[in-house]
Amino acid sequence: MNVKFEVLVQLKPGLLDPQGKAVEGSLPAMGWNNVSGVRVGRHVELTIEAESERAAQEQAEDMARRLLSNPVIEDFQILRAEQAGR
Amino acid sequence: MTDRPPRVGVVTFPGSLDDGDALRAVRFMGGEGVPLWHADRDLRGVDAVIIPGGFSYGDYLRCGAIARFAPIMDQVRGFAEAGGPVVGICNGFQILCEAGLLPGALIRNRQLRFVCRWVHVRVETAASPLTNEIVAGDVLRVPVKHGEGQFVASMEDVDRIEADRLVVFRYCSPDGSLAEDANPNGATNAIAGVRNDAGNVVGLMPHPEHAVDPDVGATGGQPMFASLLSIAVARAA
Numbered sequence: 001m002n003v004k005f006e007v008l009v010q011l012k013p014g015l016l017d018p019q020g021k022a023v024e025g026s027l028p029a030m031g032w033n034n035v036s037g038v039r040v041g042r043h044v045e046l047t048i049e050a051e052s053e054r055a056a057q058e059q060a061e062d063m064a065r066r067l068l069s070n071p072v073i074e075d076f077q078i079l080r081a082e083q084a085g086r
Numbered sequence: 087m088t089d090r091p092p093r094v095g096v097v098t099f100p101g102s103l104d105d106g107d108a109l110r111a112v113r114f115m116g117g118e119g120v121p122l123w124h125a126d127r128d129l130r131g132v133d134a135v136i137i138p139g140g141f142s143y144g145d146y147l148r149c150g151a152i153a154r155f156a157p158i159m160d161q162v163r164g165f166a167e168a169g170g171p172v173v174g175i176c177n178g179f180q181i182l183c184e185a186g187l188l189p190g191a192l193i194r195n196r197q198l199r200f201v202c203r204w205v206h207v208r209v210e211t212a213a214s215p216l217t218n219e220i221v222a223g224d225v226l227r228v229p230v231k232h233g234e235g236q237f238v239a240s241m242e243d244v245d246r247i248e249a250d251r252l253v254v255f256r257y258c259s260p261d262g263s264l265a266e267d268a269n270p271n272g273a274t275n276a277i278a279g280v281r282n283d284a285g286n287v288v289g290l291m292p293h294p295e296h297a298v299d300p301d302v303g304a305t306g307g308q309p310m311f312a313s314l315l316s317i318a319v320a321r322a323a
Contacts, residue, residue: 011193012240014240014241015193015238016196018193018194018195018196018197018198018236018272019194019198022198042147067147067151067155068147070148070151070184070191072183072189072190072191072239072240072243073191073193073238073239073240
Protein backbone atom coordinates (compact mmCIF):
# COMPACT_ATOMS: atom_id res chain seq x y z
CA MET A 1 0.00 0.00 0.00
CA ASN A 2 1.05 3.58 -0.58
CA VAL A 3 0.78 5.92 2.37
CA LYS A 4 1.16 9.66 1.95
CA PHE A 5 2.66 11.75 4.72
CA GLU A 6 3.45 15.33 5.42
CA VAL A 7 6.34 16.03 7.76
CA LEU A 8 6.51 19.40 9.50
CA VAL A 9 9.89 20.44 10.87
CA GLN A 10 10.34 23.41 13.18
CA LEU A 11 13.13 24.92 15.27
CA LYS A 12 12.76 23.94 18.94
CA PRO A 13 10.77 26.47 20.98
CA GLY A 14 13.77 27.69 23.00
CA LEU A 15 15.77 28.66 19.92
CA LEU A 16 15.52 32.06 18.31
CA ASP A 17 14.19 31.68 14.76
CA PRO A 18 15.87 34.41 12.68
CA GLN A 19 13.59 33.84 9.68
CA GLY A 20 10.43 33.96 11.76
CA LYS A 21 11.65 37.11 13.44
CA ALA A 22 12.36 38.79 10.09
CA VAL A 23 8.90 37.89 8.78
CA GLU A 24 7.30 39.13 11.99
CA GLY A 25 9.29 42.35 11.78
CA SER A 26 8.09 43.09 8.28
CA LEU A 27 4.38 42.55 8.89
CA PRO A 28 3.76 45.89 10.69
CA ALA A 29 5.21 47.70 7.69
CA MET A 30 2.30 46.28 5.69
CA GLY A 31 -0.25 47.36 8.24
CA TRP A 32 -0.62 44.20 10.32
CA ASN A 33 0.28 45.27 13.84
CA ASN A 34 -1.41 42.43 15.71
CA VAL A 35 0.84 39.46 14.80
CA SER A 36 3.31 37.72 17.12
CA GLY A 37 4.97 34.34 17.52
CA VAL A 38 5.89 33.85 13.84
CA ARG A 39 8.00 30.72 13.33
CA VAL A 40 9.18 29.51 9.94
CA GLY A 41 9.59 25.77 9.43
CA ARG A 42 9.93 23.18 6.70
CA HIS A 43 7.23 21.08 5.06
CA VAL A 44 8.08 17.76 3.38
CA GLU A 45 5.59 15.63 1.46
CA LEU A 46 6.36 11.98 0.75
CA THR A 47 4.77 8.66 -0.15
CA ILE A 48 5.89 5.38 1.41
CA GLU A 49 5.14 1.97 -0.09
CA ALA A 50 4.83 -0.46 2.82
CA GLU A 51 3.14 -3.64 4.03
CA SER A 52 0.99 -1.83 6.54
CA GLU A 53 0.10 1.64 7.67
CA ARG A 54 1.91 1.03 10.90
CA ALA A 55 5.13 0.04 9.12
CA ALA A 56 4.86 3.17 6.99
CA GLN A 57 4.30 5.34 10.06
CA GLU A 58 7.31 3.86 11.82
CA GLN A 59 9.48 4.37 8.77
CA ALA A 60 8.30 7.97 8.42
CA GLU A 61 9.24 8.64 12.02
CA ASP A 62 12.64 7.07 11.57
CA MET A 63 13.31 9.14 8.45
CA ALA A 64 12.12 12.31 10.14
CA ARG A 65 14.41 11.68 13.09
CA ARG A 66 17.50 10.72 11.10
CA LEU A 67 17.40 12.95 8.04
CA LEU A 68 14.45 15.31 7.68
CA SER A 69 15.10 16.99 11.04
CA ASN A 70 18.17 17.67 13.14
CA PRO A 71 17.15 16.59 16.66
CA VAL A 72 19.75 18.93 18.15
CA ILE A 73 17.76 21.99 17.09
CA GLU A 74 14.47 20.87 15.55
CA ASP A 75 11.21 19.13 16.44
CA PHE A 76 9.05 17.36 13.88
CA GLN A 77 5.45 16.35 13.49
CA ILE A 78 4.14 13.71 11.08
CA LEU A 79 0.69 14.05 9.53
CA ARG A 80 -1.09 11.53 7.34
CA ALA A 81 -1.95 13.31 4.09
CA GLU A 82 -5.71 13.01 4.66
CA GLN A 83 -5.34 14.45 8.16
CA ALA A 84 -3.66 17.39 6.51
CA GLY A 85 -6.66 17.80 4.26
CA ARG A 86 -5.74 16.15 0.96
CA MET B 87 60.57 7.50 12.47
CA THR B 88 59.79 8.21 8.87
CA ASP B 89 60.97 11.24 6.99
CA ARG B 90 57.92 11.62 4.83
CA PRO B 91 55.85 14.77 5.23
CA PRO B 92 52.53 14.34 7.05
CA ARG B 93 49.68 13.43 4.70
CA VAL B 94 46.57 15.52 5.18
CA GLY B 95 43.45 14.47 3.26
CA VAL B 96 40.90 17.02 2.03
CA VAL B 97 37.46 15.71 1.10
CA THR B 98 35.75 17.10 -2.00
CA PHE B 99 31.95 16.88 -2.10
CA PRO B 100 29.73 18.11 -4.93
CA GLY B 101 29.58 21.81 -4.07
CA SER B 102 32.79 22.05 -2.04
CA LEU B 103 34.55 25.36 -2.68
CA ASP B 104 37.53 25.56 -0.38
CA ASP B 105 39.07 22.15 -0.98
CA GLY B 106 41.66 23.71 -3.31
CA ASP B 107 42.72 26.34 -0.78
CA ALA B 108 42.84 23.74 2.01
CA LEU B 109 45.14 21.50 -0.04
CA ARG B 110 47.28 24.50 -0.92
CA ALA B 111 47.48 25.60 2.73
CA VAL B 112 48.64 22.11 3.74
CA ARG B 113 51.39 22.21 1.10
CA PHE B 114 52.33 25.80 1.92
CA MET B 115 52.88 24.75 5.54
CA GLY B 116 55.03 21.76 4.58
CA GLY B 117 52.57 18.87 4.48
CA GLU B 118 51.41 16.66 1.65
CA GLY B 119 47.86 17.49 0.57
CA VAL B 120 45.90 14.41 -0.44
CA PRO B 121 42.65 14.95 -2.38
CA LEU B 122 39.83 12.65 -1.19
CA TRP B 123 36.58 12.07 -3.08
CA HIS B 124 33.16 11.94 -1.40
CA ALA B 125 32.08 8.80 -3.27
CA ASP B 126 35.20 6.80 -2.37
CA ARG B 127 35.52 4.57 0.66
CA ASP B 128 39.24 5.11 1.01
CA LEU B 129 41.18 7.65 3.09
CA ARG B 130 44.39 6.82 1.20
CA GLY B 131 46.43 6.36 4.36
CA VAL B 132 46.25 9.99 5.48
CA ASP B 133 47.37 11.15 8.93
CA ALA B 134 44.64 13.80 9.26
CA VAL B 135 41.42 14.76 7.47
CA ILE B 136 39.99 18.18 6.59
CA ILE B 137 36.32 18.58 5.64
CA PRO B 138 36.44 21.89 3.74
CA GLY B 139 34.01 24.73 3.23
CA GLY B 140 31.50 25.26 0.46
CA PHE B 141 27.92 24.30 -0.21
CA SER B 142 27.96 20.50 -0.30
CA TYR B 143 24.91 19.13 -2.11
CA GLY B 144 23.64 22.69 -2.51
CA ASP B 145 22.98 22.98 1.24
CA TYR B 146 19.66 21.25 0.48
CA LEU B 147 17.49 20.34 3.48
CA ARG B 148 20.03 21.71 5.99
CA CYS B 149 23.69 22.63 5.58
CA GLY B 150 25.69 19.41 5.81
CA ALA B 151 22.64 17.17 6.19
CA ILE B 152 23.15 15.26 2.94
CA ALA B 153 26.96 15.24 2.94
CA ARG B 154 27.12 13.33 6.18
CA PHE B 155 25.70 10.27 4.36
CA ALA B 156 28.39 10.31 1.65
CA PRO B 157 30.36 7.04 1.42
CA ILE B 158 33.62 8.70 2.55
CA MET B 159 31.95 9.83 5.78
CA ASP B 160 31.83 6.23 7.07
CA GLN B 161 35.61 6.19 6.76
CA VAL B 162 35.94 9.62 8.37
CA ARG B 163 33.77 8.48 11.28
CA GLY B 164 35.88 5.36 11.79
CA PHE B 165 39.07 7.43 11.53
CA ALA B 166 37.74 9.91 14.13
CA GLU B 167 36.59 7.16 16.49
CA ALA B 168 40.09 5.66 16.31
CA GLY B 169 41.53 8.99 17.46
CA GLY B 170 42.52 10.40 14.06
CA PRO B 171 42.61 14.20 13.80
CA VAL B 172 39.61 15.58 11.88
CA VAL B 173 39.02 19.26 11.10
CA GLY B 174 35.80 20.74 9.74
CA ILE B 175 35.91 24.25 8.30
CA CYS B 176 32.69 26.23 7.69
CA ASN B 177 30.49 23.78 5.72
CA GLY B 178 32.79 21.06 7.05
CA PHE B 179 31.92 22.20 10.60
CA GLN B 180 28.22 21.97 9.69
CA ILE B 181 28.76 18.47 8.29
CA LEU B 182 30.55 17.24 11.45
CA CYS B 183 27.75 18.64 13.63
CA GLU B 184 25.11 16.96 11.45
CA ALA B 185 27.09 13.71 11.67
CA GLY B 186 27.05 13.95 15.47
CA LEU B 187 30.85 14.07 15.62
CA LEU B 188 30.67 17.56 17.18
CA PRO B 189 28.09 19.03 19.57
CA GLY B 190 25.62 21.75 18.61
CA ALA B 191 24.39 22.99 15.25
CA LEU B 192 24.77 25.97 12.91
CA ILE B 193 21.71 27.98 11.92
CA ARG B 194 21.11 31.12 9.86
CA ASN B 195 23.06 34.18 10.96
CA ARG B 196 21.11 36.27 13.43
CA GLN B 197 21.12 39.28 11.08
CA LEU B 198 19.88 37.01 8.25
CA ARG B 199 22.61 38.27 5.92
CA PHE B 200 25.59 36.46 4.47
CA VAL B 201 28.69 37.76 6.22
CA CYS B 202 32.09 38.03 4.53
CA ARG B 203 34.75 39.83 6.57
CA TRP B 204 37.88 39.47 8.69
CA VAL B 205 37.34 38.54 12.32
CA HIS B 206 39.48 37.85 15.35
CA VAL B 207 39.18 34.62 17.30
CA ARG B 208 40.55 33.87 20.76
CA VAL B 209 42.00 30.43 21.30
CA GLU B 210 40.25 28.92 24.34
CA THR B 211 42.14 25.64 24.64
CA ALA B 212 45.27 24.05 23.25
CA ALA B 213 43.58 20.64 23.39
CA SER B 214 42.52 20.36 19.75
CA PRO B 215 44.18 19.40 16.45
CA LEU B 216 44.15 23.07 15.37
CA THR B 217 45.50 24.61 18.56
CA ASN B 218 47.99 22.24 20.16
CA GLU B 219 50.87 24.54 19.15
CA ILE B 220 49.03 27.66 20.32
CA VAL B 221 48.72 29.11 23.81
CA ALA B 222 45.19 29.59 25.11
CA GLY B 223 44.37 33.29 25.05
CA ASP B 224 46.17 33.98 21.78
CA VAL B 225 44.19 36.01 19.24
CA LEU B 226 44.25 35.12 15.54
CA ARG B 227 42.96 37.09 12.56
CA VAL B 228 41.06 34.99 10.02
CA PRO B 229 38.21 35.53 7.55
CA VAL B 230 34.61 34.31 7.77
CA LYS B 231 32.16 33.92 4.86
CA HIS B 232 28.87 32.24 5.62
CA GLY B 233 25.12 32.67 5.77
CA GLU B 234 24.46 29.97 8.34
CA GLY B 235 27.16 30.17 10.95
CA GLN B 236 25.28 30.96 14.15
CA PHE B 237 26.33 28.28 16.63
CA VAL B 238 23.43 27.07 18.76
CA ALA B 239 22.60 24.19 21.05
CA SER B 240 20.05 23.45 23.74
CA MET B 241 20.68 25.24 27.03
CA GLU B 242 21.83 22.00 28.67
CA ASP B 243 24.19 21.29 25.78
CA VAL B 244 25.68 24.78 25.92
CA ASP B 245 26.26 24.35 29.65
CA ARG B 246 27.96 21.02 29.04
CA ILE B 247 30.06 22.41 26.16
CA GLU B 248 31.28 25.22 28.42
CA ALA B 249 31.78 23.04 31.52
CA ASP B 250 33.78 20.43 29.58
CA ARG B 251 35.84 23.16 27.90
CA LEU B 252 34.85 22.08 24.41
CA VAL B 253 34.93 25.65 23.05
CA VAL B 254 38.11 26.01 20.99
CA PHE B 255 37.61 29.47 19.43
CA ARG B 256 35.53 32.52 20.35
CA TYR B 257 34.94 35.62 18.23
CA CYS B 258 36.60 38.55 19.97
CA SER B 259 37.97 42.07 19.58
CA PRO B 260 41.58 42.50 18.42
CA ASP B 261 42.65 42.70 22.08
CA GLY B 262 40.93 39.40 22.89
CA SER B 263 37.96 40.84 24.76
CA LEU B 264 34.46 39.68 23.92
CA ALA B 265 32.19 42.28 22.32
CA GLU B 266 28.80 42.13 20.62
CA ASP B 267 30.09 43.71 17.39
CA ALA B 268 32.98 41.22 17.22
CA ASN B 269 30.49 38.37 16.83
CA PRO B 270 29.67 38.19 13.10
CA ASN B 271 26.62 35.90 13.28
CA GLY B 272 25.12 36.05 16.77
CA ALA B 273 26.70 32.75 17.81
CA THR B 274 25.82 31.58 21.32
CA ASN B 275 28.55 32.69 23.75
CA ALA B 276 30.49 33.98 20.69
CA ILE B 277 31.43 30.39 19.88
CA ALA B 278 33.38 30.17 16.61
CA GLY B 279 34.65 26.61 16.97
CA VAL B 280 34.26 23.53 19.18
CA ARG B 281 35.89 20.17 19.68
CA ASN B 282 34.63 16.73 20.68
CA ASP B 283 35.13 15.18 24.12
CA ALA B 284 38.18 13.19 23.02
CA GLY B 285 39.78 16.34 21.61
CA ASN B 286 40.66 14.91 18.17
CA VAL B 287 37.78 16.42 16.18
CA VAL B 288 37.44 20.18 15.80
CA GLY B 289 35.18 22.42 13.74
CA LEU B 290 35.12 26.17 13.16
CA MET B 291 33.27 28.68 10.98
CA PRO B 292 36.29 30.92 10.14
CA HIS B 293 38.64 29.94 7.31
CA PRO B 294 42.27 29.37 8.38
CA GLU B 295 43.04 27.98 4.90
CA HIS B 296 42.51 31.46 3.42
CA ALA B 297 45.00 32.99 5.85
CA VAL B 298 48.38 31.27 5.54
CA ASP B 299 50.15 33.13 2.73
CA PRO B 300 51.56 36.56 3.69
CA ASP B 301 51.47 37.56 0.01
CA VAL B 302 47.68 37.38 0.16
CA GLY B 303 46.86 38.85 3.56
CA ALA B 304 46.84 38.04 7.26
CA THR B 305 48.38 34.78 8.40
CA GLY B 306 46.17 33.83 11.35
CA GLY B 307 45.66 30.41 9.80
CA GLN B 308 49.36 29.52 9.98
CA PRO B 309 49.49 28.46 13.64
CA MET B 310 46.36 26.37 13.14
CA PHE B 311 47.86 24.49 10.20
CA ALA B 312 51.19 24.19 12.05
CA SER B 313 49.28 22.56 14.92
CA LEU B 314 47.48 20.16 12.58
CA LEU B 315 50.70 19.20 10.82
CA SER B 316 52.55 18.61 14.10
CA ILE B 317 49.82 16.18 15.20
CA ALA B 318 49.85 14.55 11.78
CA VAL B 319 53.65 14.18 11.94
CA ALA B 320 53.33 12.40 15.25
CA ARG B 321 50.87 9.97 13.69
CA ALA B 322 53.04 9.49 10.60
CA ALA B 323 56.01 8.52 12.78
